Amino acid sequence: MAQVKNKQVLLKHYVSGFPKESDLNIVDSTINLKLPEGSNDTVLVKNLYLSCDPYMRTLMSDPKASINPRAYVPQSPLTGYGVSKVVESGHKDYKEGDIVWGITNWEEYSLIPAAQIHFKIEHTDVPLSYYTGILGMPGMTAYAGFFEVGATKKGENVFVSAASGAVDLLKNKFGYDEAINYKEEQDLNATLKRHFPEGIDVYFENVGGKTLDAVLLNMRLQGRIPVCGMISQYNLTQPEGVTNLAHIVYKRVRLQGFIVADYYHLYGKFLEFVLPHIREGKVVYVEDIAEGLEKGPEALVGIFSGKNVGKQVLVVARE
Amino acid sequence: MAQVKNKQVLLKHYVSGFPKESDLNIVDSTINLKLPEGSNDTVLVKNLYLSCDPYMRTLMSDPKASINPRAYVPQSPLTGYGVSKVVESGHKDYKEGDIVWGITNWEEYSLIPAAQIHFKIEHTDVPLSYYTGILGMPGMTAYAGFFEVGATKKGENVFVSAASGAVDLLKNKFGYDEAINYKEEQDLNATLKRHFPEGIDVYFENVGGKTLDAVLLNMRLQGRIPVCGMISQYNLTQPEGVTNLAHIVYKRVRLQGFIVADYYHLYGKFLEFVLPHIREGKVVYVEDIAEGLEKGPEALVGIFSGKNVGKQVLVVARE
Numbered sequence: 001m002a003q004v005k006n007k008q009v010l011l012k013h014y015v016s017g018f019p020k021e022s023d024l025n026i027v028d029s030t031i032n033l034k035l036p037e038g039s040n041d042t043v044l045v046k047n048l049y050l051s052c053d054p055y056m057r058t059l060m061s062d063p064k065a066s067i068n069p070r071a072y073v074p075q076s077p078l079t080g081y082g083v084s085k086v087v088e089s090g091h092k093d094y095k096e097g098d099i100v101w102g103i104t105n106w107e108e109y110s111l112i113p114a115a116q117i118h119f120k121i122e123h124t125d126v127p128l129s130y131y132t133g134i135l136g137m138p139g140m141t142a143y144a145g146f147f148e149v150g151a152t153k154k155g156e157n158v159f160v161s162a163a164s165g166a167v168d169l170l171k172n173k174f175g176y177d178e179a180i181n182y183k184e185e186q187d188l189n190a191t192l193k194r195h196f197p198e199g200i201d202v203y204f205e206n207v208g209g210k211t212l213d214a215v216l217l218n219m220r221l222q223g224r225i226p227v228c229g230m231i232s233q234y235n236l237t238q239p240e241g242v243t244n245l246a247h248i249v250y251k252r253v254r255l256q257g258f259i260v261a262d263y264y265h266l267y268g269k270f271l272e273f274v275l276p277h278i279r280e281g282k283v284v285y286v287e288d289i290a291e292g293l294e295k296g297p298e299a300l301v302g303i304f305s306g307k308n309v310g311k312q313v314l315v316v317a318r319e
Numbered sequence: 320m321a322q323v324k325n326k327q328v329l330l331k332h333y334v335s336g337f338p339k340e341s342d343l344n345i346v347d348s349t350i351n352l353k354l355p356e357g358s359n360d361t362v363l364v365k366n367l368y369l370s371c372d373p374y375m376r377t378l379m380s381d382p383k384a385s386i387n388p389r390a391y392v393p394q395s396p397l398t399g400y401g402v403s404k405v406v407e408s409g410h411k412d413y414k415e416g417d418i419v420w421g422i423t424n425w426e427e428y429s430l431i432p433a434a435q436i437h438f439k440i441e442h443t444d445v446p447l448s449y450y451t452g453i454l455g456m457p458g459m460t461a462y463a464g465f466f467e468v469g470a471t472k473k474g475e476n477v478f479v480s481a482a483s484g485a486v487d488l489l490k491n492k493f494g495y496d497e498a499i500n501y502k503e504e505q506d507l508n509a510t511l512k513r514h515f516p517e518g519i520d521v522y523f524e525n526v527g528g529k530t531l532d533a534v535l536l537n538m539r540l541q542g543r544i545p546v547c548g549m550i551s552q553y554n555l556t557q558p559e560g561v562t563n564l565a566h567i568v569y570k571r572v573r574l575q576g577f578i579v580a581d582y583y584h585l586y587g588k589f590l591e592f593v594l595p596h597i598r599e600g601k602v603v604y605v606e607d608i609a610e611g612l613e614k615g616p617e618a619l620v621g622i623f624s625g626k627n628v629g630k631q632v633l634v635v636a637r638e
Binding site: 068069208212227228229230238239240241242243244245246247248249250251252253254255256257258259262 | 387388527531546547548549557558559560561562563564565566567568569570571572573574575576577578581
């Protein structure tokens with residue numbers, strides 16, 4: 001089998017502060033499109049869609065100075081969630097032609113441990129790219145955080161931070177009752193009081209820092225704060241201090257960190273719930289599509305300044 | 320019935336920063352030792368033991384600038400937990416001579432709503448003053464935080480902050496494995512790493528600020544942090560910022576505010592558990608006794624600078 005060209009996106013060096021396109025490198029490598037001898041539990045895949053996710057920023061920092069003990073290896077391809085097609089399989093659960101999603105590398109073809117594959121994709125009547133977003137890790141995170149960790153009940157007041165880049169989009173297209181741009185608010189406490197005169201029952205925390213501080217002043221009795229990320233803090237050398245934590249005592253608030261990996265056993269239940277909503281157009285989903293691996297650095301860097309509108313996807317190949 | 324002298328401890332004015340003895344006033348008032356006509360649901364009590372508790376500091380601040388929406392009324396007696404003897408009762412559940420504990424006023428005799436009485440004291444073979452501490456609100460708080468909110472299991476690593484004033488006492492008398500003085504630690508993170516090489520499963524949070532920040536770096540997977548107070552923050556005009564909250568994501572930590580009032584339905588179960596331990600000498604309990612209402616300001620102010628050794632109790636009368 002032929003040695004073929006394999007374009008890759010590498011981390012040039014550890015990053016501090018906001019990442020720049022120049023922190024990443026695009027290189028032409030080569031790969032043999034054949035599983036090496038004795039490659040049990042390894043799968044050769046062609047990458048189709050890659051996901052740009054905020055958590056990737058935490059992997060770009062020097063692990064000695066990071067909240068995340070894991071990190072990318074400088075001069076190696078980034079890793080991340082993606083949708084891929086199996087070219088050759090050394091694992092009994094997968095065969096050539098299967099479409100899968102899980103952790104892969106930012107390159108055209110990847111040799112990955114089968115354990116990095118999260119799920120084989122069974123429902124292909126929806127766009128495959130959705131498995132990087134609403135049907136993949138981010139969708140499952142929202143589902144687990146909202147229903148399992150947050151235990152949100154009908155009628156409760158919910159505040160979601162880092163919901164998306166554009167306020168107009170949130171209100172007019174996604175159907176939120178209200179939306180604000182937290183970066184432009186002078187007095188977030190007053191704004192929250194206006195929008196939530198009765199207080200907030202569930203705060204889906206993705207931001208941290210000043211937003212969390214203002215929310216803590218506005219939580220309702222027995223409120224819940226599922227936390228799966230704190231994007232406002234990822235680019236700071238010195239994180240902002242949260243000063244209002246004492247409020248969780250009087251309001252008996254539960255702040256619960258979680259990672260989606262602990263909830264993947266519910267993925268089947270999640271698909272049963274969300275697929276009909278998508279098919280019937282009851283869930284609005286917007287993607288921001290960048291075409292080609294060479295657009296990877298721009299697409300990834302863009303999510304930290306809110307350039308994307310909707311889920312940022314990078315197309316490597318369409319089949 | 321005679322009008323009698325009724326010594327009181329009043330809040331002179333709202334306090335900012337550390338409270339001083341001069342923020343409180345001792346005055347001689349008078350009271351008629353007879354229930355007023357038609358005083359249903361009111362009880363006249365003689366106060367025996369008053370409890371000095373950290374939360375009382377939050378009631379001394381101007382409520383407009385405080386984390387606690389409730390506050391003491393300047394020129395009125397302080398309120399707090401205490402053990403009292405019923406002089407005359409306007410409520411069917413209580414009768415003359417009953418010993419009760421609950422919220423009373425810092426004075427010799429008080430006319431209080433029966434709803435402020437938490438429990439009638441049935442077990443009097445232990446010192447009555449214990450019902451301001453180990454058998455009262457603080458003991459019940461420890462029990463609820465440890466077993467209910469923290470869900471602590473045998474074999475887990477537990478860190479308790481603001482456990483008491485004296486390190487030697489904690490190790491030699493109370494039986495803790497190790498103890499540190501958080502005010503003297505230069506690098507609390509390193510100290511915690513040394514004492515908890517495997518990390519902390521349950522952190523009983525009473526302190527907040529820098530201590531919480533260091534603990535967040537040392538929590539174990541699925542760790543729990545019951546929070547019932549943050550004493551280090553009560554005297555600060557500007558609370559310290561907590562910067563390491565993002566760590567609760569990777570470790571899936573649960574930070575849960577609670578107040579003991581939500582757990583009083585377990586008080587009977589708690590007494591069944593703790594009374595035998597006290598009678599058999601299996602729980603070591605130390606009280607720091609101040610004699611007489613006029614010692615109230617000194618005793619109360621002292622707990623914020625760690626002057627007390629063990630539970631600070633103020634004796635108003637011994638029967």
